[in-house]
Amino acid sequence: MKGIFHLLAWLAGSLLLWGAGLPAQTGTVQGKLIDPLNQPIPEVTITVPETSQTFRSDGEGSFRFELPAGRTYLIQFTHAAYQRAVWEVEVIEARTFTKQIKMLNREMGQVDIVGERDPTDIGEDAMLVSPISMEQLVEMPTISPSVEGLMKGMPGVSTNNEFSSQYQVRGGNFDENLVYVNGIEIYRPFLARAGQQEGLGFSNPSLAQDLRFSTGGFAARYGDKLSSVLDITYREPREFRATAELGIITTNLHVEGRSQNRRDSTKPGRFTYLMGARRFAMSYFLNSLETRGDYRPSFLDYQGMFTFTPKSQYYPEQVRQRRDGSLDTLYYANEKLKFTTFVALTRNRYQFEPRSKVSTFGTISQAFRVQTAFEGREVSNYNTGLGAFMIEHRPHARLKFDYIFTAFRTQEAELFDVEGGYLLGEVNTNFASEEFNESEFDLGIGTEFRHARNYLTATVASAQAKGSWTLSNDRTHRLHFGLKYQYQLIDDNLEEYSLLDSAGYVVDESGHFNVDEYIRGQVRLPSNQYKGYLQHDWRLSPRLRLESGARLVYYDLIDRWMFSPRVQLLMDLRQDPQGEPLTRLRVATGMYQQAPFYREFRRFDGSLNTDLAPQQAIHGILGLDHQFYAWNRPFRLFAEAYYKYLDNIIPYEVQNVRIRYYPDEVATGYATGVDLRINGEFIKGVDSWVSLGVLKTAEDIVGDDRGFVPRPTDQRFTFAMYFQDELPIDPTFKVHISYIYGSGLRHGPPQTFDQRTAFGFPAYHRADLGFSKLITFQDRVEQRFRYGVESIWATIEIFNLFQRSNTVSYVWIKDLQNNRFAVNNYLSARLLNVRVVFKLR
Incomplete structure (x- = not known):
């Protein structure tokens, strides 16, 4: 065959x-x-x-x-x-x-289908900035090859965990970010405690065509989170293409195509398919961690998008004369209907049998060492399914409706029985001593036992109708509108406890168990949300554009209405002869209200407090987007200053990627800072970028009389860069280096509300280096027809180039005098990775 x-x-x-x-x-x-x-x-x-x-x-x-x-x-x-x-x-x-x-420059956009300009197009989104090249996303050296995981170098984004695809934006936490794929909202795992348990992020870079990212001040047609929105668009294929990626930790297969038009071969077919499957097994990286044991992680996912366009009739544009004598062009929709089906299935297994761990911490003058022996096993299972059916209806070229029906379901289980016995000692730091770097004095001995049987099932179903209407052919006014109904059901069964003893006794003097933490609960929580929005885009002049709109949400679980007005203004200070902006000023403000989903309701003991108000943020943003030439090369500068007033916020603490809220407390707060980014040809012919962020965020707990204290995400300074270079005699040989620096986040002893941000993490440094070679067959027609291979791209990557020991969390232990010590949990060491990507056509 x-x-x-x-x-x-x-x-x-x-x-x-x-x-x-x-x-x-x-x-x-x-x-x-x-x-x-x-x-x-x-x-x-x-x-x-x-x-x-x-x-x-x-x-x-x-x-x-x-x-x-x-x-x-x-x-x-x-x-x-x-x-x-x-x-x-x-x-x-x-x-x-x-x-x-x-x-467009590589950093400024994606493949641009150039044709006659759509007369109904009013222009770019006002505050959706920083489009990123899909090609660069694939080439960047990273442990987590997903779009979300690759956002960490963007201005305003911070992270301290390369294993996780989650990110924090301008002082917010992981739960405050919106992620959409083709208009479908994506949800993150509920029970994950550590980044290595998450697997990959949802979005598949091999399927993505375009993405836009806003760190605040986004428009009313987007949702109801406090911090950011990431809008990813999967492409609609035009021809057959496929990719196969093979690597030490990743296997990625993708295929796409369009059916043939049997009646007219010059016209495209009516059916398209876009499918991708990924396998992610990172035991190779986990074996570099301090905790030794048997790691068996496995992540599999499949995503498919299928479109069908019924037979349509071609309607050429017509010219009519208005009553005032002016001429008007009538445009008709030639493809009135399109049906899209989207399916995503994820299976994630994480099994770990710890054996031992040796950690040294402290200072040069006083160091401590903890030696721990483990017995037991941890098992985390996540099975997720997402299905969506979308109907695109264009009764007129200036009027478009989208009907989206989605169903999401996740089944998560967290099972562990792990016992660890530890010995705490003081380390000899005398360089002249024969016992240098040896434990001399035993300060404590103890045992920790952790048990959990946690099961969670979450179901989210929604029906949405949204549309856009360009009111006239001169593209002066356009309306966006939408209605959405969302049903949520949470089934959560919790049984978890931990024992921490430093004297060899689990029972105290009164005969009661010394249980360090006990969580037990059984929850079935249904709820309904009703949402609507209206947005008006108004081109006041060729250089000035205003977006104004509002969202209205009713949430029956808390019996609250939420009204969120938002305004964005765009002013082009400089344009090219075609009217495209070269220097653009952005001003935005608005209300952003985030209703509690489930985590926010849950107390530390497993009980719920559903008497919560939605968290609120008022954004104020002033930004500049400037394109210029330096050294006869193109560059782009992005700068933005912001202030966020926070109200009704729920305090929380973070351990690794696990967020635990205090629903019985409420606070006010703020986040303010500046984000800068410049990208362009620092090296002629290849694009690179540098970003810088300065942030201060604090909160004031109502009723505690302590004033403002830092929030857990108070990361004052962040710096990221991505540089590329190529051999002048052969540009197919390239080197890629990415570097991220973040000053320390805040932390404290667990379950100590007043001290949860009393201390700071060490700064996070990470440099990843990649060397790549591209082999193309575009000029070898015979080989392309024979083998079907368009190109082969191979890379060797060195992760954590400088062997930096980054701290992701702490384990708190006690000595014989009941003093508490914080023991670092470090991330991955320096490791080598190899990837090869075959592109078929």
Whole structure:
């Protein structure tokens, strides 16, 4: 069967090349390629896949060639320093088609389908900034290859855990971030305690086409979280493509395609498919941790998106005359309906049998060592399913409706029985002593026993209708509107306790057990939410745009209405001749209210407090987005100052990635700071970036008379950079380096409310280095047809290049005098990884 397929492909290619040689009626395609600052781009590779022809732009960025008439072409423009652009053009006999095509810098956007501009398009989203290249996401050296995990270098984002795909934004916690995939809201695991238990983030970079990220001040059509929104779009395939990634910790397969149009081969088919499967097994990395034992993690997921477009009729635009004598163009929707089905299944298993751990902590003058022996096993299981059915209806070119029906279900289990006996001693720090670095004095001996049988099932189902309406062809006004009903059901069964004894006795003098923590509860919690929003986009002038809107939510579990008005203003201080912004000023403010989901209700003993008000934040943002040239290379500067007033916030503490709230307490607070980012060609021909953030966040607990204290996410200074370089004689050889620095987050002894942020973590440093080689077959038509391989990309990555011991959490133990000591839990050591990615077409 495979041989027949290759024979048919060879015959089709031969017939195509033979037909191209016959006298045929042609049309001319010509144009000019420019960068975002309107400068010509020479030496751009121009490919016509339908005829297997390749051309290049000249020194002035111009091009001109002929193509057979009577069909539609997707002409591709590629350059090492710019995002690939595609011009979709229908060539007609004896006609010349001219187009000026702007190619975006790698950091400024994705593949841009260039055609006649949609007359209903009013412009970019006001506050959704910092688009990221999917190609860069794949190439960056990282332990967690998911879109969420790769957001950690963005301005305003902080993290201290490379195992987790979670992130904190401008003083918020993990629960305060919205994540959407094609308009579907994504949820994070409920029971995960450590980053290594999470597996990968939800989104698959191999399927993503575009993403936009806002660290605050986002529009009303987005949801009701306090901190950020990440909006990911999976692509709709145009042709068959596939990738296969093989690595030490990851295996990733992806395939996509579109059906053939049997009646007219020049037109696309009506059915598309996009599928991806991932396997993530990080035992190789976990074996580098201080806690020795048998690690057996396994993460599998599958995602598929399928679209079907019913047969539609072509309606050309028409011109009519208004009563005042002016002319108006009528546009019709040629594809009135599209049906999309999305499926995502995740299976995550984490099994660990700890054996021993040796930790040394303290200072040079006074150091301590804890030696621990374990017996028992930890098991964490997560099974998640997400299904969505979407209907896109366009009764008119200026009116669009989306109907989205989703169902999400997660079944999580947390089972462990682990006993650890520890010996605490003081270490000899005298360099001249023969017993240097040996434990001399035993300060304490004790035992800790942890037991849990926790089971959680969460179900979320929703039905949503939303739309957009451009009121006129001059694109001055556009409305966004939507209604959503959401049902939630939480079934939680908790049975957990821990015993910590430092004197060899579990029973105290009165005969009671010395239980350090006891959690028991059985919860079944249904709830309903009703949501709606209205947003008006108004282009006041070619350089000024206003977005204003509001959200209204009713949550029956707390019996509260939430009204959230939001306003964003965009002012273009400088534009290029095509009207695209070169310097843009952003101003945004608004109310953001986050209703408690489930974690916020739960006390430390497992009982619930459902008498909670929604947490509130008022954002104030002033930002600048400036494009410029330096050293004859393009750069982009992003700067934003912000202030967030917080009210009705629920205090919490963080252990690794586990957030535990104090629902009986309430606080007010604030977060303020500045975020800076510059990206461009620091090295000619390749894009890199540097980001910097300064933050201060604090809260004042109502009724404690202590005033403002730091929040757990008070990370004052963050710095991140990503640099690339390539060999001048062979640009397919590249080096990639990413570096993240974050000053210490806050922490304290567990279950000590007044001291939960009394101490600071050490600063987080991490540098990852990658060397890659790209082999392409675009110019070898015979090999491409024979093997179907478009390119092979291979990389060798060195994680934690400088062997930095980063602390993710602390274990608190006691000595014989009942004094408490904080023992560091460190993250991964320096490790080597290898990945190979095959692209098929």
